[in-house]
Amino acid sequence: MTPSLDRIAAATRAWLAAADGPLILGLCGAQGSGKSTLAAGLQRRMEAEGRRTAILSLDDLYLSGTARAQLADTVHPLLRTRGVPGTHDALRGIAILDSVKAGEALLLPRFDKGRDEPFDREEAAGPVDILIFEGWCVGARPQAESALAAPINALERIEDPDTVWRRHVNRQLWGIYAELFARIDRLVLLAAPDFGVVRDWRGEQEETLWASKASGAMDAAQLDRFVQHYERLTRHILAEMPGRADLTLQLDHNRQPGATA
Known part of the structure; x- marks a missing residue:
């Protein structure tokens, strides 16, 4: 990681x-890419x-189970699972980033x-x-509408056949998340070599949870389904973000950086 x-x-x-005031540094990377470890090390x-440095994880902005259940009932059942845009309190995130800029x-x-x-x-803090x-998905941009029609995995094909969820x-991403991410001053991307490795990286995290007997650990089948929630946007980020990130670290399968951009 060094x-x-x-x-x-x-x-x-x-x-x-070069900054005129506090710096908001966005750090984007697929599940298991080492974002949290790098953020803590940088801090x-x-x-x-x-x-003076603080860390805000997008994960810490997740909506409560009750709020996500309401989304599942009123919009689409897949929104019960935390992760994708729409399952966070983006307004709270905007307020926090504005407080940073205001020196509060x-x-x-x-x-x-x-x-x-x-x-x-x-x-x-x-x-x-x-x-x-x-x-x-910090800093992610939306896809073209035409890209949403064809499912990219079994989850989308079976559980979102009418494309309502995606x-x-x-x-x-066109709306409130664009406002949130617009407040980022500099964006760093930890680019996985491919989406396939994301399943392996996340599997390592689950093995750690199993070893510690933590609640909520997923078995292989549950994990396979879970990562499909993230596949579309992760693939889009890997294709689109390197061209505009302020710093891109191309990681190998062992999370070690190669070329920078």
Whole structure:
């Protein structure tokens, strides 16, 4: 992980030097790509250099189970599963990023994936010089409507045959998520070599959960279905985002960076 961290830290120092006020750094990467580890490492380095730094994960903006159940009832059953645009409190995210820019103290939400619910307590942080905003689809842009018609996996073919779910997700990216991501100053992409490795990387996370006897760990069949929720947008990000990200790290299957862009 150190080569990736070294490159991101060097770029961040340059961006900070050119910034007029606090820096919001977007960190995008597929599930299991090492975003959280890199974000924590970058926070430690920046704070060691005297930069006040906080982390906001897109995952910590997930809606409650009750709110997602309402979406499942009124829009599409697949929205009960957290993950895709539309299952986060994007308005809360916008308020937090605006507070960063205003130099205000922050209250950062945290999400308990074991319970599949937000934690009752939030994390307080003072005004910051850097907010690292990390998540699997941070900075994502919508697809063309024509790209949504054909299903790309069994989940879409069987459970979203009328394209209601994927069109709803795409509309979120045109709307409130575009407003959220527009507040990012610099965008870093951890680019997986292909989508196939994402299933393997996420499988490693589930093996860790099984070993720790954590609640909510998925078996192989559950995991196969789960990652299909993320496949369309992950593939789109890997095809579209490298051309506009401020820094792209092309990762190999061991999460080590090769070329940068």
